[in-house]
Structures are given as C-alpha cells and as structure tokens.
Amino acid sequence: MAMKCVLMNSFIKNLALKNHDKCAAAITRFISTQKSASSKLFFLPASPSAKLLQPTTTALTATRFQKMDSKNFSTSGPQPSNLTFRQLLDYATFTYTYILGDNASKKAIIIDPVLERVERDAKLLKELQFDLIYALNTHMHADHITGSGELGRIFQNCKSVISKHTSAQAQKYIDDGDVIEFGKFKLECLSTPGHTDGCVSYLLRDHGLVFTGDALFVRGCGRTDFQQGIPQLLYNSVHKKLFSLPDHFLIYPGHDYNGNMSSTVWEEKTYNPRLTKPFEEFKKIMDNLNLPKPKLIDVAVPGNMVDGLLDKK
Numbered sequence: 490m491a492m493k494c495v496l497m498n499s500f501i502k503n504l505a506l507k508n509h510d511k512c513a514a515a516i517t518r519f520i521s522t523q524k525s526a527s528s529k530l531f532f533l534p535a536s537p538s539a540k541l542l543q544p545t546t547t548a549l550t551a552t553r554f555q556k557m558d559s560k561n562f563s564t565s566g567p568q569p570s571n572l573t574f575r576q577l578l579d580y581a582t583f584t585y586t587y588i589l590g591d592n593a594s595k596k597a598i599i600i601d602p603v604l605e606r607v608e609r610d611a612k613l614l615k616e617l618q619f620d621l622i623y624a625l626n627t628h629m630h631a632d633h634i635t636g637s638g639e640l641g642r643i644f645q646n647c648k649s650v651i652s653k654h655t656s657a658q659a660q661k662y663i664d665d666g667d668v669i670e671f672g673k674f675k676l677e678c679l680s681t682p683g684h685t686d687g688c689v690s691y692l693l694r695d696h697g698l699v700f701t702g703d704a705l706f707v708r709g710c711g712r713t714d715f716q717q718g719i720p721q722l723l724y725n726s727v728h729k730k731l732f733s734l735p736d737h738f739l740i741y742p743g744h745d746y747n748g749n750m751s752s753t754v755w756e757e758k759t760y761n762p763r764l765t766k767p768f769e770e771f772k773k774i775m776d777n778l779n780l781p782k783p784k785l786i787d788v789a790v791p792g793n794m795v796d797g798l799l800d801k802k
C-alpha cells in the first residue's frame with residue numbers, strides 16, 4: 490500500500506510538471522503492483538468537464554498511456570482519449586481554424602481553413618503525420634476565402650464539406666444530424682442557421698467540444714444583416730441547439746475580435762450580452778449593429794462559391 494502511495498504521488502507530481510516520461514514510469518510501476526486488472530485507480534479526465542483526477546480502470550489507463558509515447562503524443566499537454574486538437578488563427582481576419590486528429594488511425598479533419606493559411610495548415614498536418622480526410626466549412630464565409638478546396642489538392646483523400654443549404658460547391662454536403670467520422674471519433678453536424686441559412690456547428694460530444702462557426706462567438710454572435718441573416722433563426726439556433734448542450738461543453742467560435750479563444754455553454758448562457766436577452770431585445774441589438782461590410786466580401790463570396798478554387802471561377 491505504501492509503495493502504491495509513493496508511486497501515485499510521483500504520478501501526480503510529474504503530471505502537474507507535465508513530465509510525461511516520469512508520469513508514465515510511475516503509472517506503469519503502479520499497474521504492475523495491482524493484483525486485479527479491473528481494480529480502480531485515478532487518472533486523466535475523459536472530457537474537459539471531468540475533474541482532473543477521476544476513477545477509471547487499469548486496463549483503460551494502460552491503453553491510454555501506451556499511446557502517449559513521443560511519436561503519438563503530439564501536443565505539449567495531456568490529450569484525453571488520443572485526440573490531437575489545435576486552434577489556429579488567421580490574424581488578417583481573426584478567423585479560427587481547428588484541426589482534430591485521431592492519433593491512433595492518423596486520420597484528421599480541419600474546420601474552417603483559410604486559403605491564405607493553407608500552407609501553414611498543410612505543413613502542420615504533415616509534421617504531425619496526419620492524413621487529412623475532411624476540410625469542413627461551418628458556412629459560406631463573407632470575410633475570407635475558404636482553404637477547403639486547396640487542401641483537397643494537397644491531401645488526396647481530403648473531401649471539402651459544407652451544408653447542403655448553401656449554393657457553394659463542395660465534395661460532400663451535410664445536413665442536420667449527419668455524422669463525420671475520423672478514425673474512432675464522431676463529429677455531429679448541428680444545423681445552426683441565422684447568420685447564414687447554411688450555418689452548421691460541429692459537435693464532438695464525447696469530448697464536450699462544439700465548434701460554433703459564426704452562430705455563437707465568445708460574448709457575441711454572427712451578424713444577421715446580409716447573406717440570408719435572420720435574427721429569429723439565429724436566436725432559435727443558439728437557444729435550442731447550443732444552449733441545450735451541457736453547461737460545461739467548450740465553445741470554439743469561428744472568429745474572435747477581442748482576444749478570446751473559447752468559452753463554455755454556461756458562460757454564454759450567463760454572460761452573452763446579446764443572447765441572454767429576450768428575443769425582441771436581441772433583434773433590436775442585431776438590427777442596430779451598424780457594422781461595416783467585411784472588407785473582402787466582394788472577393789470572398791464568389792471565391793467561396795467555387796470552394797476557394799479561384800482558377801475554376
């Protein structure tokens with residue numbers, strides 16, 4: 490028992506210090522002291538909501554640790570369930586791009602790539618040895634040109650994806666309830682129209698992550714004054730589809746203009762200055778934003794109609 494305590498303390502200390510080799514050594518020795526493979530021990534959270542240390546089984550733990558070697562473990566912190574997750578910024582338009590990869594199968598997807606950043610994204614995906622299989626758009630953008638078509642030229646297995654409720658070209662069209670699989674991970678498509686009629690949020694339910702595109706921002710939301718924007722639709726999408734998710738789910742937006750990177754369902758339900766209001770007030774706010782048109786709208790929209798493949802225009 491004393492030995493187990495020493496090993497567990499070493500595990501916790503090294504986990505806090507992000508010293509994964511020592512962590513792994515402690516846990517391996519701990520496991521070898523266990524008599525039964527099903528006995529409980531404490532380990533990493535299975536979702537962002539879980540407390541840092543929670544009970545799980547030895548067998549599951551061993552599997553996870555085997556994956557955390559230097560080849561498979563491709564980020565600086567612990568990764569639950571073998572997922573690689575990256576948030577990338579296009580600093581010209583404050584657009585976020587996300588990469589999600591299954592470290593076991595090496596299949597990856599990208600959400601909202603930006604044409605001008607395709608080289609950066611492709612380089613990173615190759616460095617991490619991922620095979621990109623889908624380049625997903627949350628909607629047809631008005632402020633930048635998508636990189637989904639170009640990524641399809643670089644990665645031969647990559648299909649560009651967009652909602653079927655748009656007039657944009659893509660290789661795969663999705664609708665509410667569809668599921669995009671990459672390795673063992675399943676990404677659910679939630680139709681969240683209102684900013685445009687083809688807006689989709691992507692939900693990685695098991696990990697409590699939702700990529701909301703321009704439906705919901707941190708303390709804000711997408712504008713509704715062009716491209717079929719309708720305040721009532723957006724209000725319903727956010728309240729019915731996004732605010733009904735568990736409070737602890739993490740929100741990753743399509744843009745942020747104030748330096749935020751993510752939020753939670755609870756935070757936005759509590760503090761979003763637009764969407765916490767009754768609908769009539771929300772509509773008044775949205776109708777009076779008086780934002781200038783995006784600078785690139787006249788090249789972005791026609792470019793996105795052809796999946797960012799400008800030589801096809």
Ligand SMILES: N[C@@H](CCC(=O)N[C@@H](CSS)C(=O)NCC(=O)O)C(=O)O
Binds near residue numbers: 632709710784
């Ligand atoms: N200044 C930017 C465009 C800023 C903008 O209009 N953002 C859109 C999303 S991209 S179409 C939006 O919905 N904003 C809502 C808000 O409250 O800021 C540019 O010129 O590109």
